[in-house]
Amino acid sequence: MQPITDTNELISLCKRWEQAEFITVDTEFLRDNTYYPKLCLVQVADDDGAHAIDPLAEGLDLQPLLDLFANEKVLKVLHACRQDMEIFYLLMNDLPKPVFDTQVAAMVCGFGDSVGYETLVTKIAKAQLDKSARYTDWSKRPLSDTQLNYALGDVTYLRTIYRRLSAELQATGREAWVDEEMAVLRDTNLYWIAPEDAWQRLKVRTNKPRFLGLLQELAAWRERQAQERDLPRNRVAKDETLFEIAAHPPRDETALDRIRGIPKGFSRSRAGKSMLEALEAGMNIPDKDLPHIERAKPRPATPPMADLLKVLLKIKSQQAKVAARMVASSQEIEAWAAEPETTDIKAMHGWRYKIFGADAVKLMEGDLGLTARNGDIDVVELLADDEDLDEGSHDGQED
Numbered sequence: 001m002q003p004i005t006d007t008n009e010l011i012s013l014c015k016r017w018e019q020a021e022f023i024t025v026d027t028e029f030l031r032d033n034t035y036y037p038k039l040c041l042v043q044v045a046d047d048d049g050a051h052a053i054d055p056l057a058e059g060l061d062l063q064p065l066l067d068l069f070a071n072e073k074v075l076k077v078l079h080a081c082r083q084d085m086e087i088f089y090l091l092m093n094d095l096p097k098p099v100f101d102t103q104v105a106a107m108v109c110g111f112g113d114s115v116g117y118e119t120l121v122t123k124i125a126k127a128q129l130d131k132s133a134r135y136t137d138w139s140k141r142p143l144s145d146t147q148l149n150y151a152l153g154d155v156t157y158l159r160t161i162y163r164r165l166s167a168e169l170q171a172t173g174r175e176a177w178v179d180e181e182m183a184v185l186r187d188t189n190l191y192w193i194a195p196e197d198a199w200q201r202l203k204v205r206t207n208k209p210r211f212l213g214l215l216q217e218l219a220a221w222r223e224r225q226a227q228e229r230d231l232p233r234n235r236v237a238k239d240e241t242l243f244e245i246a247a248h249p250p251r252d253e254t255a256l257d258r259i260r261g262i263p264k265g266f267s268r269s270r271a272g273k274s275m276l277e278a279l280e281a282g283m284n285i286p287d288k289d290l291p292h293i294e295r296a297k298p299r300p301a302t303p304p305m306a307d308l309l310k311v312l313l314k315i316k317s318q319q320a321k322v323a324a325r326m327v328a329s330s331q332e333i334e335a336w337a338a339e340p341e342t343t344d345i346k347a348m349h350g351w352r353y354k355i356f357g358a359d360a361v362k363l364m365e366g367d368l369g370l371t372a373r374n375g376d377i378d379v380v381e382l383l384a385d386d387e388d389l390d391e392g393s394h395d396g397q398e399d
Contacts, residue, residue, distance in 0.1 A: 117158075
């Protein structure tokens, strides 16, 4: 068992895969010591077999494979594909298409929230994965048979899983539900951070404009350094260091070197000089152009209605055989309970409304109730007030 290391062999395989209705795809990569994921292996399978492609092989040109991923006639099937999509986006400056994510499909088909590949292999393919190579170093060569067997298992069973889930989606008419979620994963903004936007990912505790302006420039500096040097962000500078510098900006090289988290002599390095330039840029931002954070108004304690809505969501999701998280998140439920009149929630639209939203509105309006019966919770329609009164007066009459 040998991975593909020759471009001509890869070209031949890609020509074969071009004729397939679908291919299954997975990757092995490392990211512990780099900013960008280091691609170490690509696994691809069709009905005629599975192959591992070695992107680290000297002289191997991956372009035929990337062209295949861009071929809209061939469906690419992956599981929990977000990290894989990021890797391919960096290689292609585009995203593979079309793509089918079996984790998303499994959630639509009632296998639970964020269901793992191993679970689907057990439940659908009726097989067991060998997990012994899961945490090995995929960059070392040669790869062992154990590693390759593990890697190929990630695409071999995926064929059976895809066919089962695809058939179930067709039978239930839920293909559009998956398409809606896949559209989110096709947003290229998920896979690239512009340096000038990097500060927005930081958890700050103050809304002081000048602090935020300095932090914006420092975070952009760190992001560029991490990208240029291919290092994790915290290897360039930790978040806490950026916060300290933005809160107490040093005026010169000596003051910069005194800051905790800054190595001795850093200010005299090229990176140190560029950091000081970023600080100067932050200090020179006009007051009117300084960034700010819109602080959300303190929300009152979660209404008891939120707890009822969560119970209803669980019941309705189980009945519909769809993961509750696909329908509504806890945060959405709590916001909705606090402002019942809002329509700016996914559960008020489309298939989510049919499954849960319509009954959630009834529950909040008092037209639906939850009751305990035989150790379980039932959903019951409630009578209008005038019907209740009529029925109560009738029950009180003597014969």
